[in-house]
Amino acid sequence: MSRNRLWGKLRPYVMIGPAMAGIILFVIYPVLYLIYLSFFKYNLLNKAKSKFIGLDNYSQIFSRADFYKTLWNTCLYTVGVVVLTMVLSLLVAVWLSNSTKFNSLIQVGIFTPHIISIVSISLVWLWMMDPNVGYLNYILKSLGLPPSQWLQSSKTALGSIILVSVWHSIGYYALIMVAAIKGISKDIFEAADIDGASKLRVLLRITIPMISPQLFFILIIMTIGSFKVFDTVRIMTGGGPNKATETLVYYIYEFRTTNIGYASATGVVLMAAIAVLTVVYFRMLSKKVHYS
Numbered sequence: 438m439s440r441n442r443l444w445g446k447l448r449p450y451v452m453i454g455p456a457m458a459g460i461i462l463f464v465i466y467p468v469l470y471l472i473y474l475s476f477f478k479y480n481l482l483n484k485a486k487s488k489f490i491g492l493d494n495y496s497q498i499f500s501r502a503d504f505y506k507t508l509w510n511t512c513l514y515t516v517g518v519v520v521l522t523m524v525l526s527l528l529v530a531v532w533l534s535n536s537t538k539f540n541s542l543i544q545v546g547i548f549t550p551h552i553i554s555i556v557s558i559s560l561v562w563l564w565m566m567d568p569n570v571g572y573l574n575y576i577l578k579s580l581g582l583p584p585s586q587w588l589q590s591s592k593t594a595l596g597s598i599i600l601v602s603v604w605h606s607i608g609y610y611a612l613i614m615v616a617a618i619k620g621i622s623k624d625i626f627e628a629a630d631i632d633g634a635s636k637l638r639v640l641l642r643i644t645i646p647m648i649s650p651q652l653f654f655i656l657i658i659m660t661i662g663s664f665k666v667f668d669t670v671r672i673m674t675g676g677g678p679n680k681a682t683e684t685l686v687y688y689i690y691e692f693r694t695t696n697i698g699y700a701s702a703t704g705v706v707l708m709a710a711i712a713v714l715t716v717v718y719f720r721m722l723s724k725k726v727h728y729s
Contacts, residue, residue: 522606523652562604588674
């Protein structure tokens with residue numbers, strides 16, 4: 438009996454043990470080590486010159502103009518991607534919420550970009566946005582519109598990156614919203630139809646409030662993912678032209694060998710910014726989320 442009682446008390450901890458070990462090993466330890474390195478001037482090529490410098494890395498971060506430029510680019514990218522993706526995904530989801538064979542086929546098509554490597558997608562878009570031989574400029578010329586420099590100009594490069602990211606994400610988040618909309622009782626929509634409510638009013642007063650938990654979840658993960666964007670920037674622009682598309686993670690990447698301590702401190706700042714933004718989201722929007 439004593440062994441059974443002991444096993445009954447220990448069993449929950451034994452069951453979650455492997456998961457907790459993975460979290461400690463691959464999440465908590467790297468974060469703590471990142472914070473530890475941020476207090477050092479650490480050169481990966483010459484470890485003998487590494488030394489403890491306290492908060493100097495952090496003071497250096499907030500005194501450099503290139504950091505604020507990178508932070509501004511990241512914020513613009515995040516706002517553009519999150520707003521455009523959520524609005525377009527919602528419109529697509531409302532359109533695809535009716536169960537038809539054609540809509541089922543469209544759902545498969547719009548989800549395809551999400552299962553393709555972002556590296557491959559970036560390379561294809563890089564060719565399409567070439568100002569000389571790219572297909573997009575050919576379309577613009579065919580419509581009588583002036584061609585764009587796309588990734589070659591600092592005025593349009595960040596917008597081009599946002600365009601690719603939105604195109605890549607719409608299908609995935611639209612399907613999440615489609616599933617949420619189909620979970621709403623049809624009686625509610627029938628009652629609104631009987632009352633003569635317009636489609637816009639149904640969308641604003643019924644659909645959006647009823648799927649607000651899913652929208653809130655998408656908002657959080659999209660914001661975090663946008664702040665951590667790297668692959669698209671690395672392949673399509675390399676942070677250029679003139680650092681117009683350099684984001685925080687790519688900024689950290691540039692210091693990966695020359696100054697690990699400074700890169701680590703920037704990583705800590707990024708982590709803190711995401712944490713603060715997530716808390717703000719929960720404080721401001723969690724009360725507006727309807728779970729029933």
